[in-house]
Amino acid sequence: MFALFIALGVLWRSARWRVAGGAAALFWLLAAGWLSGALLDLAQPPIYRTPYDRGRAALPALPFSAHTAIVMLGGGTDYVDGKLVPKDDVYARIALASRLYAQCAQAGGACRVIVSGGNPQHHERAEADTYAPWLLAAGVPRDALVLENESLTTWQNARNVAALVHRRHDEALVLVTSAYHMPRAMLDFHRFEMAPLPAVSNVRHVKRGLLPRWRNLVAAETALHELIGIAQFYVYRMIGWF
Structure with missing residues (x-):
């Protein structure tokens, strides 16, 4: 994603400050948890957001x-x-x-x-x-x-x-x-x-706020990896690879 914004800035020099501003806004939304949280919610549907153990002394x-x-x-x-x-x-x-x-x-x-x-x-x-x-x-x-x-x-x-x-x-x-x-x-x-x-076994979480957090970026990367993997599954099924 970072490389994509650099490429846009090089190719679209007349608007490179707008590209830089868009990149900064996107990465802030990810690092501050607002966009990474939304991605993580998509990757972790409600049915899977409760760990099976939940720290209880006895399992169900x-x-x-x-x-x-x-x-x-x-x-x-x-x-x-x-x-x-x-x-x-x-x-x-x-x-x-x-x-x-x-x-x-x-x-x-x-x-x-x-x-x-x-x-x-x-x-x-x-x-x-x-x-x-x-x-x-x-x-x-x-x-x-x-x-x-x-x-x-x-x-x-x-x-x-x-x-x-x-x-x-x-x-x-x-x-x-x-x-x-x-x-x-x-x-x-x-x-x-x-x-x-x-x-x-466990559920990932993000912390939303004003300050950027590295763990929010890690969560966003994890969520994107899973969402792309799900999309890949359906595409491969459609073309007969899976």
Whole structure:
């Protein structure tokens, strides 16, 4: 977007001050939260704006079946003090997936946690492999943990998970991811004939005001990424690519 405004200023020199003013206004609306909040509301429809856990001591009851797969989608990795760790939003996904596993096991069913995430950032390990120790530390047994570490996109998450779960036709699915990611994830999972129960791990928020905030720009970028991904899904379906 910034590059687009620079290009407009170069090509439309007679109006470059108006272009600069428009760019400044747009980025202020994003950074101050007014426009980024609207984008985030589009990316996070009301049905997904309440985290499944909500910080309660006990989770709401789920209709676990004799076989249940809790599918946790990746959300990136980052280096902190030289160590590869999950990105911030992923910690909430790990916490919810592990608590759902404990609830499922207590209900007496055969439960497993499928972690889906490859290495789109080209770090030293795939997302699924990086998250595994955190899930083990949170109480998920190693024999109940399935690592799908090849997928690079949400569409590939759904495709690769489908290959794992369609072998067990009686398996109930619970899909764990963040609110902003859930609409696109549900589209892709439905595309592969899966109907998971959505379990929202966390919701993004912006702070509206006069002062610009970096986190509001990050939220706007996240929202735009998801909205473009949803539009891409429908375009690809229309032309037969999905």
